[in-house]
Amino acid sequence: MNIVRLASIRKYYRSSAAQALDGVDFELESGEIHAVVGENGAGKSTLARILCGFERPDSGAVYVKGAPTSFSSHRDAERVGIGFVPQYSMLATGLTAAENVAIGHEPRCFGPFTDRRRASYEFSLLADRYGFTVDPDAIVASLSSAERREVEILRALARGGSVLVLDEPTSILGEKEAASLFTLVRRLRDSGAGIVYISHRAGEIVNLADRVTVLRSGVVERSFAAADVDECELAGLIVSGTACVDPNARRAGVALGEPVLTIRGVSLGGRGSGSLHRVDLTVRSGEIVSVVALGGNGLESLEDIAAGVVGPDEGDVLVKGRPLAKWPRRELRSRVMAYLPTDRENRGLSPKASVAMNAVAGRLFDYSFAEFAAGSSPLTDAGRMLGEFGVANWKGRRVDTLSGGNRQRVVASRELSGDAELVVAANPAQGLDRGSRSRLLSRLAAMRDSGSAVLLLSSDPDDAAELADRSFALYRGRLTPIERTGSFDAAFSEALTGAKP
């Protein structure tokens, strides 16, 4: 007996002129984990949004327990027990955790007033049931990204929880946090819930899913039992034409050059557990140095320091021997430093400007007025840069009509098309599918081989493992070097969680 069934669903987005779903059939049984996989833009998120009542299909039908249903908002979907955990945080950051979960269903007292104590109490009951320890009265802005994810999961489970839809839930989680998420998902499955798990990480899906549906360009390409494939085959199915090889192509002895980025005795306070304490780090030309941290351990602070967004409270940050703050920003960013921020929407892109304008934004001063007014040479440059990272169909479009993965490819096109001497890449592969990820990582490796210094800040140990020449773990704002030994993973997880062997 399936809980939810979608029949020949179609959805067209006028804003991006894309047929997101083109006749998709999908069913979810109770007590199963059904993975939905596919490249960026294959229609996975649209499928989830229709299933959860955020959007209505142009045609096709939704059946809940066999009865045709139509959702006019997420509230209708909640009513039949469907909960959604979005890819990016959709919480009101100035409200408390309990308020965020209760919103729309606030318990009342004395007539119209909110019963705050009961909202907190219900939140703690719910949190206890799933083994979470978030403080109900903590303001969301003060929570780490892992804790925010817990709040979002609780919000999805608060109203019933017979179906849980997770959209790339591990993209902002570290290894340990992801593992506890998997435990929870299995537990929910075993208690009879149906789970829709959207991801493009083959490893996760092979371990977790019971059934897999592959979407490509809005149609179901295949649907099969997860036990029938191994990780390698699955990776090939997610991204057509990806050979399953170790992307870790080691370079053949590039000489280490001068230090390009020097961070000396840097402290940065006022950020809770994300404050930095006397961090020393040098990145020389011709090497990739990675710093890995789980959420809330100071990776954001280190990103701000290395990119010069914030000056340190103590210590020095030097780029090619000159204090970072003394560099004229235009010279620094157009000739010396490439920066891929974690926060692409706000820091990396100008969402309301065109894709082409975003792509050439770093080199606007290279154009004469005439060239710019005519527009053809900036457009040619944009086309070449975007082509390198496989952004198609960009002409005349604004950045905010692109999918999350494509946005990051636009940032990468702009930042990595030149020959920057220093690359600061923060979570560069987050939200990218396997094909784009390996293209991005090999571009970083190629830049290293041609003499760039690369600082890779990541919450995904896999990025570091594949790419880095030297690695550090950042735990509670302190750096620990990781020796490259046989037990790379074990050493990492100890350093990342502060566990002593």
Next chain:
Amino acid sequence: MSALVSLLAGSLAFMAPLAPAAVGGLVTEYVGALNIALEGFILIGAFSYAAVGAVAGPVVGFGAALAITAVAAAGADLFSRKAKADPFVVGLGVNMLAPAAASIVSQSLFATKGVAAVAGLQSTLVLPGLRISDIAAFAVAAAIILAIAATPFGTRSRAAGMSPDSLAMAGLDYGKARGAAHLVSGLACGATGAALAASVGAWVPNMSAGRGWIALVAVYLGGKRLGGTVAAVALFSVMLSAAASAQAVVELPAELLLSIPYFIAALVVIVGARRTARRRGT
């Protein structure tokens, strides 16, 4: 002693009409679509009180001021949402339209474009500086404060401003939340306008005299928070009252004295901006 009493009485008289408009403005700031037409809606409220009150008496007039202004504010917001018009531009339009519309209706109703005194509309004093209409205005302000501090309406409004997505995740409509906030701000401006008209028992063109703008400044000066806004309203009221009494004593132009609160507001905003900038490390 009597100077202090008259200062306090004057402060209350300034505060009663200012408080509702300021907290009403705060609600629209919460949802992320600040109603900059408070000034225009106050005029609509004042005129509605005088016009309806002339026919049906002050109590009905007060109620009509609330209802008409609330509908007008909700309508203006609905227009800006449905026509996808910039709420800022729509607000400016309301600010210009309101006095003009009042003047036209005044011509046909009171046969004058100027001051229209209506017998029996001046509210009686219960304390020095405090009329029954002022108490009603305070009651409206108190009700709005309660609503934003302790009911789901307040939480949802704030959530709407912080992240419209968080409302969608609760199956709520951002547009409805914004419309409700603007309805409440209209209600508030209606109370402010009615209290102003009731204090003199007449419709006076442009009788809002910048109170809508002072209310907006109070929202910003109060850091867009409830407590801060209320404190800023109290501060402004005392200062306006002091400036008004000082006119009799000090040989300074009245305009200068009356503009002191604005200078202080500007100063606080500048200092606040510098502190924020330093915290961000730039």
